[in-house]
Amino acid sequence: MNTLRLALRLLARDFRAGELRVLIAAIVLAVASVGTVAFFADRVKQGLVLQSNKLLGADLMVSADHPLPASYTDEAKRLGLATSHAIRFNSMVALAHATDANAVLTDVKAVAAGYPLRGTITFASGRQAKRTGGGIPGRGEAWVDTRLADRIGAKVGSSIEVGDATLAVTAIVAREPEVAGLTFAPGPKLLVNLADVPATNLLTPGNRATWRLLVAEREPGELQRFRTFVSSRIARGERVESVRDLRPEVRQTLERAERFLGLAALVAVLLAAAAVALAASRYLRRHVDTAAMLRCFGARGSHTLALFVTQFAVLGLIACAIGLVGALLAQQALAALMSGAFVATLPAPGIEPALVAIATGLLLLFGFALPPLAALAHVTPLRVLRRDLPMPRRSALFAYAAGVVTIGVLVAWQAREAQAALIMLGGVGGVVVASGLVAWLLLTALKRLPVRGLSWRYGLANLRRRPLASSLQIGALALGLTALLLLTVVRGDLLRNWRANLPPDAPNEFLVNVLPDQVDDARTWLHSTLSVDAEFKPMVRGRLVEVNGSALDTARYEDPRARRLAEREFNLSWASEVPPGNRVVKGRYWPLDARGADAGISLEEGIANTLHVKVGDRLTFDAGGLRVTAPVTSLRKVDWDSFRVNFFALFAPGALDRLPTTYVAAFRAPEGNTAWLSGLVKRYPNILAIDVAEILGEIESILDRVARAVQFVFLFTLAAGLVVLQAAIASTQDERRYDAAILRTLGASRRQLTAAQVAEFALLGAVAGLLGAAAATAIGYGLADRVFNVPFAGSPYVWLYGIVGGALAVLIAGTLGTRQTLREAPLRVLRQLA
Amino acid sequence: MPSFLVRAISLSKVVQSGDAPISILDDVSFDVAARESVAIVGASGSGKTTLLGLLAGLDDPTSGDVVLDGVGLASLDQDGRAAMRQRLVGFVFQSFQLLPALTALENVMLPLELAGAANAAQSARDWLARVGLARRTTHYPRQLSGGEQQRVAIARAFAGDPKILMADEPTGNLDAATGVEIAELMFRLNREHGTTLLLVTHDANLAARCERRLSLAAGRLVGDERRAAAHVVADVRHVAAK
Numbered sequence A: 001m002n003t004l005r006l007a008l009r010l011l012a013r014d015f016r017a018g019e020l021r022v023l024i025a026a027i028v029l030a031v032a033s034v035g036t037v038a039f040f041a042d043r044v045k046q047g048l049v050l051q052s053n054k055l056l057g058a059d060l061m062v063s064a065d066h067p068l069p070a071s072y073t074d075e076a077k078r079l080g081l082a083t084s085h086a087i088r089f090n091s092m093v094a095l096a097h098a099t100d101a102n103a104v105l106t107d108v109k110a111v112a113a114g115y116p117l118r119g120t121i122t123f124a125s126g127r128q129a130k131r132t133g134g135g136i137p138g139r140g141e142a143w144v145d146t147r148l149a150d151r152i153g154a155k156v157g158s159s160i161e162v163g164d165a166t167l168a169v170t171a172i173v174a175r176e177p178e179v180a181g182l183t184f185a186p187g188p189k190l191l192v193n194l195a196d197v198p199a200t201n202l203l204t205p206g207n208r209a210t211w212r213l214l215v216a217e218r219e220p221g222e223l224q225r226f227r228t229f230v231s232s233r234i235a236r237g238e239r240v241e242s243v244r245d246l247r248p249e250v251r252q253t254l255e256r257a258e259r260f261l262g263l264a265a266l267v268a269v270l271l272a273a274a275a276v277a278l279a280a281s282r283y284l285r286r287h288v289d290t291a292a293m294l295r296c297f298g299a300r301g302s303h304t305l306a307l308f309v310t311q312f313a314v315l316g317l318i319a320c321a322i323g324l325v326g327a328l329l330a331q332q333a334l335a336a337l338m339s340g341a342f343v344a345t346l347p348a349p350g351i352e353p354a355l356v357a358i359a360t361g362l363l364l365l366f367g368f369a370l371p372p373l374a375a376l377a378h379v380t381p382l383r384v385l386r387r388d389l390p391m392p393r394r395s396a397l398f399a400y401a402a403g404v405v406t407i408g409v410l411v412a413w414q415a416r417e418a419q420a421a422l423i424m425l426g427g428v429g430g431v432v433v434a435s436g437l438v439a440w441l442l443l444t445a446l447k448r449l450p451v452r453g454l455s456w457r458y459g460l461a462n463l464r465r466r467p468l469a470s471s472l473q474i475g476a477l478a479l480g481l482t483a484l485l486l487l488t489v490v491r492g493d494l495l496r497n498w499r500a501n502l503p504p505d506a507p508n509e510f511l512v513n514v515l516p517d518q519v520d521d522a523r524t525w526l527h528s529t530l531s532v533d534a535e536f537k538p539m540v541r542g543r544l545v546e547v548n549g550s551a552l553d554t555a556r557y558e559d560p561r562a563r564r565l566a567e568r569e570f571n572l573s574w575a576s577e578v579p580p581g582n583r584v585v586k587g588r589y590w591p592l593d594a595r596g597a598d599a600g601i602s603l604e605e606g607i608a609n610t611l612h613v614k615v616g617d618r619l620t621f622d623a624g625g626l627r628v629t630a631p632v633t634s635l636r637k638v639d640w641d642s643f644r645v646n647f648f649a650l651f652a653p654g655a656l657d658r659l660p661t662t663y664v665a666a667f668r669a670p671e672g673n674t675a676w677l678s679g680l681v682k683r684y685p686n687i688l689a690i691d692v693a694e695i696l697g698e699i700e701s702i703l704d705r706v707a708r709a710v711q712f713v714f715l716f717t718l719a720a721g722l723v724v725l726q727a728a729i730a731s732t733q734d735e736r737r738y739d740a741a742i743l744r745t746l747g748a749s750r751r752q753l754t755a756a757q758v759a760e761f762a763l764l765g766a767v768a769g770l771l772g773a774a775a776a777t778a779i780g781y782g783l784a785d786r787v788f789n790v791p792f793a794g795s796p797y798v799w800l801y802g803i804v805g806g807a808l809a810v811l812i813a814g815t816l817g818t819r820q821t822l823r824e825a826p827l828r829v830l831r832q833l834a
Numbered sequence B: 001m002p003s004f005l006v007r008a009i010s011l012s013k014v015v016q017s018g019d020a021p022i023s024i025l026d027d028v029s030f031d032v033a034a035r036e037s038v039a040i041v042g043a044s045g046s047g048k049t050t051l052l053g054l055l056a057g058l059d060d061p062t063s064g065d066v067v068l069d070g071v072g073l074a075s076l077d078q079d080g081r082a083a084m085r086q087r088l089v090g091f092v093f094q095s096f097q098l099l100p101a102l103t104a105l106e107n108v109m110l111p112l113e114l115a116g117a118a119n120a121a122q123s124a125r126d127w128l129a130r131v132g133l134a135r136r137t138t139h140y141p142r143q144l145s146g147g148e149q150q151r152v153a154i155a156r157a158f159a160g161d162p163k164i165l166m167a168d169e170p171t172g173n174l175d176a177a178t179g180v181e182i183a184e185l186m187f188r189l190n191r192e193h194g195t196t197l198l199l200v201t202h203d204a205n206l207a208a209r210c211e212r213r214l215s216l217a218a219g220r221l222v223g224d225e226r227r228a229a230a231h232v233v234a235d236v237r238h239v240a241a242k
């Protein structure tokens, strides 16, 4: 009790003296950054679980790219389960009877009696406005969602055209049970009656329709029997989904995002660790005398230690509490930035992330601050008499070891994978060490310049005087600045370069699902209406079923992406020549006059690698029950960025003649003119038009949202860099006060003192900014070269923002931290520090 | 009425220690004429450093004023006093107080640069040569011995061509032999440049070489003696003969 009271008193005294500010700031920051990410990820995960039951609209769903066998439904009924059928497909949807109607690519869901088996539909307007309930659209009716209603201007009472059918809008749906709610940017949606589907004439081979059987149990236990039954019979292209395995991609995306944000937060934590270590060493230096005095007065070593541990425990808890409040506020902002990215509504934050954040804070404090302080327990009382005795060395090794172990624990915990953790540590360590090295070289080089003027020489000398500390500060700041520059300036440059790099004649419209007998007329129509010469290419949708004669076992692909690719339908086509933008990299393309399957297959190189297929392998594709087998005779590299129509697998003409074929066309439509689209849809209801600008827009908006979130978390990194700076400034505060006092004695004016400090801080910030800009440019170059495949001309603004921004940031932080040194009477300072 | 270079007018300094105010300097007044050399002596803790600090404007008196070359320090702010020091005062400390980040040369250049002198490097080099450290210009303070550091400090104090040199126990941290060397150097430069000297010391030999001796005891001025001119002349001869 006595210890606690004394500890609190000492703590309060130190706090008033401003000794603890940096320590608290570092821990607050670490707790806030880890907490923000943990809170956010946890809320999204909980949201997913909560929503998924309702989202499926059933307990279990069997879906397939073909009509499901009747045996499934029969078995479900036999087991006493509730069932309902649904079909999902895409269609252009436009208002009927309007001359310049806007046709919009829509996700159509045709449902039957009983839908939804679970969850409810919420109406925005119509028969059951503002109410929720079940039920399905009657025959000839359509329920449009708010997004589609907005896009085509539909109201209750409007008529819309879906394929060949004209339907009456009887309700506007605000929300309905649908997994699409989990995607980044859900498209417009439409609910129709299953019985109306044939009238639309849309279920053609090129339309990727999905047939679904929805199942819900009335008695617990029935579902499992049904699941077992279906699992034993499941055919290719069919899959069973329940809330348990709902949308694995979403979960994966979330986990990846969480890991990435977590690593970003970790960078902040690592920097905070550096700040804590710096602050602790200053604390040690300042309290060695207190400890010696306590020992002089008879305190045992363990008691002295208990005193300091208690102080730090109290301090840590206070800092953690502040950090948590910060995290709660910040995660709310993050949730707003990422709104709707994963789930529509987020549940309240849980308790577990709070524990994670607090644990991080305490780990930092006790891993980095306490071990050096253990030295205080070993201080010899003789120090009271002889000030020049060295600091106890014994525990220095212990302190370093504890720090290293703590970093290891933190990184392993956050990164969850040894490899990611190592890359992370290596990356951060590398940037800091490299920055430090370059900083040191720069400072050395600057020293050789004939520097005129007191302030510059003095500022430079100050940086060189503590090469290690200066390099650490510069490294930490450079890291924070790199992160921010990368996400602001470099990201903008990359996107601009990428867009600028699109060929000016790149197609901006795709037509898919064009039937063979429509091709000639469509081409003529496009030519007369838009005066474009669209090239129509044949396309057959087929699934890879055999490799070298044996059935393809998709389970052999460990990579989930490869497995998904192998299970999906491929777009097959034929061409007598290598298409423009394609390059044969292995094997030989067939001669111009080659015909039939024997000429072989030209496979896209990337997919060949993913599926482990080599030149010479024989592949069998199945399209609607008809099969074609051919050897792979060449591999192609495809320039996907050209936005031309390209195919994974190409055959020679004639090879696919028996198979169901549709055509695709890509062309450049005049900007801003969409009137032609409704004309086309009226003429050919089955054709789907895909607007590239819209797709690009969605990609960009996704990139944008993710980037903003990451940027947000990287703000913590920059803040941590500034705290390291503050810690370094605080740990050199006494030296600065001393220097200022001497300069004052020699007659320096306030302006001269300020100029010297400005020089030092501006130099520090500018060097950090220079390094940050260099790193950001290098990474930008790497991304451009490896990921975006565009030439990269780094913008000069990176350097400008980096150097000027860095100098300003450090200048402000630095002068705020040292302004008191300018005010003190010199003699008092010299007496204090002598 | 003679014109005084340094005037202390009823200087008092009271510091708050705990609850009780302690008076560490109590109503001290004296005048120092130009070119005079004055020793300030007294027991440890008698207030010598405090007095010297007040005379240089390094600290504020509780009451009273210091007039340097006709200007009252009380009327000036920190910058004003710094400007006065730059123009008038060189300072030598007991513990040298060189800037550790700067080389010997750069330390000596400081006052010149602060004053905006044109050829700071050259005159600093000259000054280092005059204190016998021509070959130590690029050394940092930690690479120099105590005596060498104090030489640098003396060069730094004289470099600004001050009218007044204030020294606070300049030999206090040095061994006896080095202390004598340093003292000789200081007196020689003082003589050559006609500087007014205010020297705090408790070394009787040093004090004896000044024309005048002010004695402090418990913060009060208790003695003000002048030596006969003959002694001083003899002393000068003695030094010159060396």
Ligand SMILES: Nc1ncnc2c1ncn2[C@@H]1O[C@H](COP(=O)(O)OP(=O)(O)O)[C@@H](O)[C@H]1O
Pocket: A831, B015, B016, B017, B024, B042, B043, B044, B045, B046, B047, B048, B049, B050, B051
């Ligand atoms: N800022 C201060 N606070 C409290 N006591 C002080 C302060 N400055 C000086 N003193 C005290 O005033 C007395 C005179 O100090 P000082 O001028 O350094 O004496 P001297 O230089 O003669 O040894 C000493 O007792 C010292 O402890």
Ligand SMILES: [Mg+2]
Pocket: B048, B049, B050
């Ligand atoms: Mg003293």
